[in-house]
Amino acid sequence: SIQSMNGIMTFKEVQNLIVKKGQQKDDYDVSVTVLFTENESMGQVAYPYQLTITKDADRWFVKQINHH
Numbered sequence: 619s620i621q622s623m624n625g626i627m628t629f630k631e632v633q634n635l636i637v638k639k640g641q642q643k644d645d646y647d648v649s650v651t652v653l654f655t656e657n658e659s660m661g662q663v664a665y666p667y668q669l670t671i672t673k674d675a676d677r678w679f680v681k682q683i684n685h686h
Contacts, residue, residue, distance in 0.1 A: 627656055627657060645670055645672045647670055648668070648670070650666070650667050665685060668684045669682065670683075
């Protein structure tokens with residue numbers, strides 16, 4: 619089983635958001651850093667992510683997400 623971060627870490631904020639036009643129509647490449655706080659030590663951990671998102675009608679969908 620996969621242990622979640624629930625109770626271990628708390629989301630703090632999104633930083634360094636960069637959005638660029640993707641290779642396909644209606645696609646966008648998103649680079650972002652997500653900051654979490656470790657609940658016991660209060661230490662902060664930054665996780666960088668790369669996403670490909672697309673717009674379909676009035677809704678946005680994540681096509682791909684990668685943690686670097």
